[in-house]
Amino acid sequence: AQKVTQAQTEISVVEKEDVTLDCVYETRDTTYYLFWYKQPPSGELVFLIRRNSFDEQNEISGRYSWNFQKSTSSFNFTITASQVVDSAVYFCALSEAGRAETSGSRLTFGEGTQLTVNP
């Protein structure tokens, strides 16, 4: 069975600090996808990134960067120079692609990390 663990329940930083959100996953599949979603106080879920299991290159998008390491089953998310608008709950999620036709690419979510960025 697949599992996603986000050990950090809450993180509080001061604006302009860098912050890293940890994500550790478990899966038996060799082909899978990892995701990060943002849930701001308004409640909607905002897609941030998808990474497949064969692509271990780190990715940077503006102030956001992601570090995927298969050796440690981790997919960590770093926000550089955090801003108050980054305050949200961030979810890491896993989809096992191997059984997509029958399991429907369903996502397993972590419990989320509440990030608070203080001015």
Add this chain to the structure above:
Amino acid sequence: NAGVTQTPKFRILKIGQSMTLQCTQDMNHNYMYWYRQDPGMGLKLIYYSVGAGITDKGEVPNGYNVSRSTTEDFPLRLELAAPSQTSVYFCASTRVSSYEQYFGPGTRLTVT
């Protein structure tokens, strides 16, 4: 495109009442999902569908039913509402190949 739409946005039910949460997507996605999010928790899968006429249980299906008569619609039925079903319900959809799920805005349900 409107994406994934859900109605209602909010609802209060009394114990034992029934209701249907509506979900519609206009992206011609085959795959649709219902999740629930309890306070301070991640999302848990209730039911999913891989196409019209095909549905299957997720992690927490008890107390719910679904149907998928068209590609666009995936309603979630609550029978005999219980306080444990107080939650925020999200509907999502995806294409077969992309795996990125598009989420609706959610329905906040309170059962008292």
